[in-house]
Amino acid sequence: MISLRLTLGDVAAIAPLLILLLGSLAILLLESFYEKGARKYSAWFTATVMAIAFVAAYLAPTSTNELLTPWIRFDFMARFFTLLFLAIGFTTTLLAIPFFQRFESSRGEFHFLLIAAVMGLILVGDSADFLTLFIGLETLSLALYVLCGYMKKWSISQEASIKYFLTGALAAAFLLYGIALVYGAVGTTGFAALLPAYKGLDLVETRILFLTGISLVSIGLAFKAAVVPFHVWAPDVYEGATTPVTAFMAVGTKAGAFAAFAVIFIGALAGFNAQWNQWVSFASMVTLVYANFVALKQTQLRRFFAYSGISHAGFLLIPLVAGGEEAFDALAFYLIVYVAATLVAFAVLAFLDETQEGVMLKDLKGLFYRSPFLAGAFSFALLTLAGIPPTAGFLAKFFVLSLAFEAGYYALVIVALLMTIVAAFYYLRIVAVMFSELPEEATPLKRAAPALVIACCSLLVLVVISLYPDQLLDLLGP
């Protein structure tokens, strides 16, 4: 008999989600009844909520209650993603503070939407069923559609928002249709039963149905992850959204899409069909080549980070291709390094952001002479993203590639390595601009103390990872 009661332990197990839910509602109420207070305190309130949820997630017990387990997992993968997404939410909140000091806009809704997006992300990472996964992705997407167009009077934001909404809706349709087909083939949407059910399929027709469904699901997720050729929305949306939202999309949405990939293809359906791996390896190569070459020409930095993000999506696909026991470790390792480095970069951009066009390459001219620390931090982040040793980016790439090599995807490894030459070129071009040219005008840098905190913390994370990578792996493990 199924017990219909939630014990205190079960509530504690899902406490991060509950805390976020309550926090987001509280902030909506605050905005409605006391707008002046919302203006002042909502950011700090949100940061506190995220921090409390983070601690709760760290301490959370696992639950075996059958009311929860069909929908939500409590394994180490879920825990890792929960903590990662909360950290991302926390940093985005802090990054948004200097932005709102410069651009006049209401605050309460922004933070409500941000918390909602983080909640969606956590649901994706924790999902034990296609339906929870879908709900999570939609919660995230709906919040992001609004966040993209948050600056109502910016025309590029409106364009970005509508573009994102249309492609996002298309992606959701793909995903949902795929889920329906999978359900039609195996009669379940739960992840735990998926692989045995697939193995038990005898008829060719149902197998084809299942594989078609999985392909559509993969395409739907590829939209979210901005994998070529499903990436077309990313550059325009990144360019049009405000800088803190772009930061959130660059790290949060990317991590969310790969969390979904990891949950399905590393967790539930590990190594179900070699052909899927072949196709993904092909997608990874195309993504790497396309994104790296197009990134060469970018001068608007938000747009640049869109292409940089797409190329990293190519790298993040590699552990999925390679599969095996260490695939999740490699993916998580790469994700952490990518997230930390990208956050450093966006924290530095927060100091330079002053118009709706965002930061251009020429704004970075001579940054070294204006602030050696910011230039150093930004360079370090770019070198990490480029994967140049001795930064942690090199180890992350090395780890990922060693898996692909072991699994026998030599062509993929070679393409990825050759693309690092191109990548080194465009990342270092930015570094060169900061160091060698004198600033065009000596405007003082904007003040952005919270961004400085983020930059320092993320830098610290990167340095610690470089020195003690093993300890990080231990933390990731079950």
Next chain:
Amino acid sequence: MNFLPLLLILPFILAGIFWLAPKISSHAFRWMALLCSLLPLLVLIMNHDQAVGAELNYPWFSAVPIAFHAKVDALSLLFLYLTALIVFFSICSVDDKVLAAPKFFYFLVFLLEGLLFLFFTMRDLVFFTIFWEAMLLPLYFLINVWGGHKREAASLKFLIYMIAGSALLVFAVLTLYLAGGKTFDIDQLAAVTSSLTFAPIACAIFLLAFAVKTPLFPFHGWLPDAYCQASTPATILLAGILSKAGIYGIFRIGFELFPLLLKEWSPVLLALSIAGVFYGGLSAWMQHDFKRLIAYSSFSHVNFILVGLFVWDATARTGALLQVFNHGITITALFLVAGWLEQRLQTTSLLNVSGLTQFLPHLSWLTLFFVLASVALPGTNNFVGELLILYGLFVTDPWVAGGLALSVILSVIYMLRWMQKMYFEGPTFFQEKWVDIGGREMAIAAPLIALVLWVGIYPNPLINAVKPVIVAFQSDLVQSQGHSLSKELP
């Protein structure tokens, strides 16, 4: 007590000190840097007797078994000394009146020194690769921030060449890792590499990386621009140590992991090196810019060292190791005096000035001394090394040796042409800035002169120091001959 941790950490501590140092005058920074750069040298000298064999080994990453494994052998020690010496001289060559952002400059120099120390002691293939690539970054900044007018293009070209040369290194490392029984330890890999089917690919990839950095002809496209656009201290670091890193790589990876393959390929590599010697020499002859001239002469001499490596003869290899040290000293000295000349002339062109001996007699004689050392006058250091290489080549193939000996004449031609034009022809009008070098410059040059003469007149200590490398090589040679004999005999 093991001194290795101290040696490996010390440069990073010094770099940190400069990063955090309060703003003091450029002059004070220079003195501070000079004294600091003596510390690693001091550590090396004080631990000279127990240096060989010092070892460190920590596991670092378990998912793929990477270990931080450092070990000093006779080969490493030679390069460690060279690094410590050249960093010292490079700081000596700094012109503190024009140096912008001195804090950041010295930070980068010590960072580079630390990375080089690590590179020259690593026994783990992954860390070898990491530090191999990491040493580029400080150099890139050194060229990019303090170089000449076209420094940005030059530094970017340098970096792209280097990264393109080593991009596939990871592939080679992974090949060896999987085929060699899942280990990155160079000593363990050495036992298995000769039997691998992938070995030629891996070896070629490594060789390409080393060839670009050394550079072996025809992978030198980055060299003239980088050497000329960099400031004097950076040029000294580039020519003095970076080119040696490639040679160290050929010794460490090439000769330890792929001895049979390299022996098979050595005729081609030898031909390329000889082509490089002549190409460099002829290009140097054609230059109208003395910094470019020295850059090409350095290229030519480095290829001479490579000749010594690929002759496959113990004497020639001794000579090559000697030349590693000698070339480091001589090229440092040449760029140093060229830097002083540039400071006075404010140009590196050969076209507009001549007959400087009248105005700068001391600088002129000093330059002449180092030029003669560079063209291997008997009694100077280069004579000993190049003679040994030529001797080894002569034993193997007298005709090629005869041909290569012509390059020595070539180097005399282009070097003395420079001396003739710049210093000894009819003088141009005197200019106010032409002040001759004084006691400070002489004090910097004195240890260089001493080193040149020491190796030139009494090279035995140095030859003995590198002997273990050669002995290992000879025993390999005997073994492989025995191996091939046993193959021929049924």
